[in-house]
Amino acid sequence: MNLDRLKFVKNIDDPAGWAYEDWKLGSQQDLHWANAKRDHASADKADLDDLILLVQKSPHSVETRVTHLVKVVSTSAETLSADDWGIVREVAVVWVADFANLASIPTDTDVFGWKRHRPAGGKLVKLENLKANRVTQLWHSPEIFQRHVAGMLRLTQ
DSSP: OOOTTEEEEEEOOBTTBOTTTTOOTTOEEEEEEOTTTTTHHHHTSSOTTOEEEEEEEOTTSSOEEEEEEEEEOSSSOEEOOSSTTOEEEEEEEEEEOOTTOGGGSOBHHHHHSSOOOOOTTOOEEEGGGTTTTHHHHHHSSHHHHHHHHHHHTTOOO
């Protein structure tokens, strides 16, 4: 699978367990942003068809894991409700972790190549903006990183 539209990472957490654990491969879902922080700008950073890696702390350990790869399928964010996470962007699930097998879920360090500082709040971050463009420093180009991610998620032929 070609991941040339992989441009973003979003940190997500659910204190009760894995966020979006019930999402199925190929389904369309609402990806949430914080309403209290008025995160429309963050939700609207991605263009239609851009890919986003979702990363979250494991409820069973201190490790951070890549749990989803999603494709943006709506043109802009919407406010669906006034609750804490009422801002949404519709996405299609391209890859989802096997939550029943923790060892099979790639760690953040394995995917990115370094132990990232995970900012809280769930903002959408461009890969090129991670730690002073460390993706390009370590992987030499976005294309090499994208191929690496495809391999890590077993999305290659």
